Amino acid sequence: MHLYLLPDQGRAVIVQLHDRLYQGPLAPYLRADLPYLPHITMGMAPDEEQAHALCAGLNGGLREIRGRIAALTVGALRAQQFEPLASFGLGH
Numbered sequence: 001m002h003l004y005l006l007p008d009q010g011r012a013v014i015v016q017l018h019d020r021l022y023q024g025p026l027a028p029y030l031r032a033d034l035p036y037l038p039h040i041t042m043g044m045a046p047d048e049e050q051a052h053a054l055c056a057g058l059n060g061g062l063r064e065i066r067g068r069i070a071a072l073t074v075g076a077l078r079a080q081q082f083e084p085l086a087s088f089g090l091g092h
Contacts, residue, residue, distance in 0.1 A: 001051040004039040005065070014038040017069070026074075040069075 007014065015038050022030040045051035075084040 001045050001048055003042045003045060003051060003054060005042050006037070006039050011038045014040075014069070021072075 015036065018036055018038070043054075045054055069090060071087055071089045073084050073087045075082050077083075
């Protein structure tokens, strides 16, 4: 089970980046049947119970996370594992 960060601030910039990526070489892979939810994958848990426990622990205190997206990694899920295929710097 994947754990995602759903940002409030910067959400529009992530949507713009997503849209730009799918106007180029990734265009054939755009899933128009699924709505895009801006997110950053933070990790994985082996099952739903552990995922909920991890999220509850993180959500237990007020936290502010600041950062920037400096690179993207394109990959594939194979046998429940993420396999990186290529990484691209975003030139900040």
